[in-house]
Structures are given as structure tokens and as C-alpha cells.
Amino acid sequence: MAVITEIMANPVARGLVGVLVVVAFISLNVLFLTWMERKVVARVQVRYGPNRAGPFGLLQPVADTVKLLTKEDIIPKAADRLLFTLAPAVAFTVAVLPAITIPLTKGLIVTDLNVGILYVIAVSSLATIPVIMAAWGSNNKYSLLGGMRAVAQSLSYEIPLVLSVVGVIALTGSLSMVRIVEAQKDTWFILLQPLGFAVFYLAAIAEMGRIPFDMPESESELVAGFHTEYTGMKFALLLFAEYIHMVVATALIVVLFLGGWNLPFITLPPILQAAVFMVKMYIVIFILMWTRGTLPRIKINVMTAIGWKFLIPLALANIFITGILLAW
Amino acid sequence: MPVETSCGIEGCIRAVKTDNPDEMVLNLGPQHPSTHGVARLVIRLKGERAEQIEPVIGYLHRGYEKMAENRTYIQFIPLTDRLDYLSAITNNMVYCMAVEEVMGLEVPERAEYIRVIMLELQRLASHLVFFSSFGADLGAWTVLMYGFRERERIIDLLEMVTGARLTYNYIRFGGVRDDLPEGFIEKCSRTMEILPDYFKSYEEYAYENEVFMDRCRGVGVVSAEDAINLGLTGPNLRASGVPYDIRKIDPYSIYDRLKFKVCTDKAGDTLARFKMRIDEMYESVKIVQQCLDEIPEGEIRAKVPKVLKPPAGEAYSRVESPRGELGMYLISDGKSQSPYRLRIRSPAFCNLSGFPATAEGEYIPDVIANFASIDIVLGDVDR
Numbered sequence: 049m050a051v052i053t054e055i056m057a058n059p060v061a062r063g064l065v066g067v068l069v070v071v072a073f074i075s076l077n078v079l080f081l082t083w084m085e086r087k088v089v090a091r092v093q094v095r096y097g098p099n100r101a102g103p104f105g106l107l108q109p110v111a112d113t114v115k116l117l118t119k120e121d122i123i124p125k126a127a128d129r130l131l132f133t134l135a136p137a138v139a140f141t142v143a144v145l146p147a148i149t150i151p152l153t154k155g156l157i158v159t160d161l162n163v164g165i166l167y168v169i170a171v172s173s174l175a176t177i178p179v180i181m182a183a184w185g186s187n188n189k190y191s192l193l194g195g196m197r198a199v200a201q202s203l204s205y206e207i208p209l210v211l212s213v214v215g216v217i218a219l220t221g222s223l224s225m226v227r228i229v230e231a232q233k234d235t236w237f238i239l240l241q242p243l244g245f246a247v248f249y250l251a252a253i254a255e256m257g258r259i260p261f262d263m264p265e266s267e268s269e270l271v272a273g274f275h276t277e278y279t280g281m282k283f284a285l286l287l288f289a290e291y292i293h294m295v296v297a298t299a300l301i302v303v304l305f306l307g308g309w310n311l312p313f314i315t316l317p318p319i320l321q322a323a324v325f326m327v328k329m330y331i332v333i334f335i336l337m338w339t340r341g342t343l344p345r346i347k348i349n350v351m352t353a354i355g356w357k358f359l360i361p362l363a364l365a366n367i368f369i370t371g372i373l374l375a376w
Numbered sequence: 377m378p379v380e381t382s383c384g385i386e387g388c389i390r391a392v393k394t395d396n397p398d399e400m401v402l403n404l405g406p407q408h409p410s411t412h413g414v415a416r417l418v419i420r421l422k423g424e425r426a427e428q429i430e431p432v433i434g435y436l437h438r439g440y441e442k443m444a445e446n447r448t449y450i451q452f453i454p455l456t457d458r459l460d461y462l463s464a465i466t467n468n469m470v471y472c473m474a475v476e477e478v479m480g481l482e483v484p485e486r487a488e489y490i491r492v493i494m495l496e497l498q499r500l501a502s503h504l505v506f507f508s509s510f511g512a513d514l515g516a517w518t519v520l521m522y523g524f525r526e527r528e529r530i531i532d533l534l535e536m537v538t539g540a541r542l543t544y545n546y547i548r549f550g551g552v553r554d555d556l557p558e559g560f561i562e563k564c565s566r567t568m569e570i571l572p573d574y575f576k577s578y579e580e581y582a583y584e585n586e587v588f589m590d591r592c593r594g595v596g597v598v599s600a601e602d603a604i605n606l607g608l609t610g611p612n613l614r615a616s617g618v619p620y621d622i623r624k625i626d627p628y629s630i631y632d633r634l635k636f637k638v639c640t641d642k643a644g645d646t647l648a649r650f651k652m653r654i655d656e657m658y659e660s661v662k663i664v665q666q667c668l669d670e671i672p673e674g675e676i677r678a679k680v681p682k683v684l685k686p687p688a689g690e691a692y693s694r695v696e697s698p699r700g701e702l703g704m705y706l707i708s709d710g711k712s713q714s715p716y717r718l719r720i721r722s723p724a725f726c727n728l729s730g731f732p733a734t735a736e737g738e739y740i741p742d743v744i745a746n747f748a749s750i751d752i753v754l755g756d757v758d759r
Contacts, residue, residue: 089518095521343588344514344588
């Protein structure tokens, strides 16, 4: 035990262990999510979903991974080899980065940065770059269109996303993720910031690029958007990155608005707190999947219009109202 | 930088070309998730806006008109199944009607009823595929599953009578191949009672869904005059407010005795075209119910010689297929056992040729929605 404490005192070692734990934890979650997504959507669509590999088809993600690993790795002749190969790796890395400041409980966090939320937002907006790399590197028109859409979407929804968080920060008086959660010990911010939550939720779906905002991929229009040309493990990594975005974004929703590990009026032991956090996160994820099973995709021009004309004014109004109420 | 598509048919690519660096030529299909088989659209894009659209056809051309000249009359019936593979019975029907007209055959009463039941069941099945694939093209995959679930009920009924699920090869000169099996009428009327409830749930899903309505409303508007000039037919024409339905205008079989209304809409947009199909499904259910109530006993086929050698003559027959006016023009020289010439007038071809004019200037998502709403079947376009 003493050895472990000694090792963990070294910042480099702590960082390395943290990265390993975070990547392993997120990867496990993502594998489970791919199964869950297929199962939930199948149920909405009166199907069974995967049910052959393992109990309830739970080993399906493993089978999928093996399949993708054994696929031929194709790089198109006309592609920009460097960008094309680099994009999946960058996508994966950038997607994992925000996870290090997300607290499952007070102690279960890699590092509680005092600019936590700012860091998360800054890093998560990097996610556009690998998309553009993949889109441009593929040298494919569908990919290019998908990449363009991803940028347009990112631009239109990054701003309301940031603005909607301002209310939460004002209420907490801190940018630290742990402090934000602790401030919600009794009242979750979803009650104090309903408008902020609505804007954040919508903008987060758009940032994740999920139906009804899955413009960058939009299967029936752009074939597969920016990852049209990808096969095998590169494709798997891009897909992985998307699910990681989902994990991170839903975790953020839980931290910012749903009280993190807190349950109202009860103090739980840390291990149960982590469980509470996960349950909340999976409820949000379930709602996302349910939405995907229900809605068609909206149009690209309507999507940007919603971002600029509707969400940004709402987010600003939210800041204004919060400011007035706080000054009261 | 001039952008060119490197593969494809020369003539078409020459038509869609650009030297403008702001534009690019996008080749949509024949391998594309939303082209319903092998449709190919070459699109000149400016940003996300389609400036020019050129459909390229022929990927499913099998030369059926020529093949008809080398087959005996009866041998061509199974081939008609494969024209518009989503409404095989309709194709059987129009071909048999043409031959019957040349030969002057009288069809027994019961056979006519069975034919109409099968035709309308086929229309239901076809419109359900439209509903499904339309949803899928908008990105609502759940709709696809729901539509096919109900289609399965219809296919079961058709399978009960014909033994096949897609290519039925059922209608014969002067009648039909087999009589209705035992228990069909009960099973069919039960299904017809349930179906309208499902259609209501479709309507609820579509019309109360803001995202869905936004994708369809005001997209690809065609005025009544334009629709006529472009040669649109079937539900696409009626969506623009022209009450043109062969079943009413030139009644064949026993349609003049049945009560049903021709659905029209004034809007002429993608939503109206979607609505036409849903409304027509209600009418089809009514028609089937009437036929089931009134179907008489009797022969199912007229007396037709084993070796068919129709007298010299020509005939044009037309029916209202799920996609519009389907016609066949048949010439018999009176000497041989095969048609001298058979010309097929396919509704999907007419609808597709009118499509670019309605879709140019739209964004890609609108082009896709619009393209899905005209409901083409490539087997019917290319023949």
C-alpha cells in the first residue's frame, strides 16, 4: 500500500496511471455502449438486436472488433496518406482528453484542474480537427461535404454550448468540476438552470453529431460522411471516438446539471457515489438512443439556423436572467 | 480547378461539367444508400446547393420489350413480374389486358374480383415500401422497420393465393391462375380491419413530428400546370391537385362498380406526395373490403386455347399502378405465337424524367427527400 502511495505521489507516474485507467474505463464503456445502442434501437424498431454472441448478445462488440481488426486496411490512391492515417489516431486522442477532469466521485478523478470546465470545452472543440483531416485526407467528395458540415455544425453549436455553461459557473463561483458538483449537493442545477440545461443538451447532441443532428455522417445523403473511405481498424477508431464523445458529453451533462455523484439529502459512501454517477450517465445516454430511434435527421440549413437564431439568444437570455437573480 | 467525374457515361458527364472553382460535380449513385437500387444522379453542386441534376439510367436495362418478341405470349407473363418488382401483379394485369383485348376474351366475373383484390393488395404493399424507404431516406430508420412489418401481412396474403412473395406470375389471359384458397377471405378481411389503425399511427408519427414536417413541407413544389407539362403521373400528379386516376378516368376490370375516391392535394410538395400514398392506402383497404363482400362464385378463367395465336391487331391497355399510369402497347401480326411488338409505358420513367426540373436549386437533403418522394423503381424505369 505504501509503495502505491509513493508511486502515486510522483506526478508523472500518477499521470501515466491515470491515462491508463481513463482509457481502459472509457473503452469498456464504449464497447458496452455499442451493444446497448444496437439493443435499444432494435427494441424501438420492434427487432431483437444482437442476441447470438454470448448472453443477450453481450459479446457482440468483441466479435465486431475482431471482424474490424481482420479487415483489409485500404488507403485510397488519391488520398493524402499522412492526414488519412493520422486522423483516426488524433480523433481518438482528442476525444479522450476531456475525460481526465471528469470526477466520478470526489477522489476518483485524474486531476481536478482549477480551470476544469474551461479545459473541457477548449479540448472538446479540438474534435473538429481530426474530422477535417479525415475529410480532406480522403480526397472524396462525400467526405469533403461531411467535413464541411462538421465545421459548420461545430461553429454554430460551440458558442451556445459555452454560453449555457456560464450560468452554472456563475452559480458555483468556480471552474473546478469537483466544486461544481459539490455546489449541487442539495439542489441540482437542472432546477436552477432549466434554460441553460435545455441549450446545453441540444448543443451537446449537435456536438456529438447524433441524430437528429448527424449531418457530418448523414448516411442517406453523404453515404457515410467524413469516414466514407475508412476501413478496418481506422474506421473502428473513428467510430470509437464518436462514442467517447458521447460518454464525455453525457458525463458533462451529469456533472453540470444533474448533480454528479450526489443524491438529494443523502450522503453515500464513495463507491456508491460512483455508481450513482454511472446510472445517471446511462439514463441520459438511453434518452439519446431513444431519440435516435425516433427522429429523422434535420436539414443542414435548419440546423445552423437553430444554432444561431434560437440557441444563442436563449443562452444569452439565460446568462442575463441568472445575473439578475444572483444580484438580487 | 475544374472538377470532373472520371467514370461514367460520356454523354451525361459532358452535360454536367463545371469550370467554376466554387462548384463541383457530385456523382450520386448507382451505389448509394438512397438511390433505391441503381438510380444515378449526376449533380452540379455549389456548396450544398444542387445547381443542375442529370439522372443517368440504364443500369437495370434488360431489354424486355425485345425479349417479348422472342417469347410466346404466355412465356412473357413471368417476365412482367420483374419490370416493376414492387408491383408485379399490376404488370401481369396490364399485359394480360392487352392480350385479352387483341384476342377479344371475356373475363369471368369472379376472376375480375380476384384480380382487383390482388391489385389493391399489391398497391398497399408497394405504398408501404414507399413509406418505409421514405423514412429511411430522411434518416428515420425506425419507420423502415414499421412499414415492412405491415407489408409482411400483405405479402403473407399474396403468398397464400399465389405461392410467391415478390414475383407472383399470377394473372392469366382471361382470368387468374388459381382460385382463392380456403380461409383467405376471412384472413384478408381481418387484416383489412387492422391496417387502418397502423396507417393512423403512421400519420401521427409523420404529421406530429416537427422534424419530419420540416423536411417535407415546401420541398420540391410542383404546380398543377408544371406537373402536367413535366408528364408526372400517379400520386405525384395527384399531389399537385390533378385528379387523374386511370381507375376513374378509364375504368378497367370492375373499378366502375366500386366506391372509392381519388385523393388529391393542392400543395404539390414532398409532404403532399407522401400524404397521397398514405391516403390511397385507406382507399385501397376500402376497395378490398368491398370486393371481399361482393365476390361471386363461378369460373376463374375463360376458355383459352392451349396454343395461343391471337388474330392480327393491336391494343393499348393501361392501368393505375402504384406509381401511376402503366401502359402496354401490343401488336400481333396474327401469324406467330409471340407478340410482333410490345411497348411498355412505365410511370416511374416519366416521374424520373420530370424530377430534375423540380429539384434543381435545392439543398442536398431536400434533393434526397424529393427524390424519395417520387417513388421510382429502377426495374420499371429501365425495363
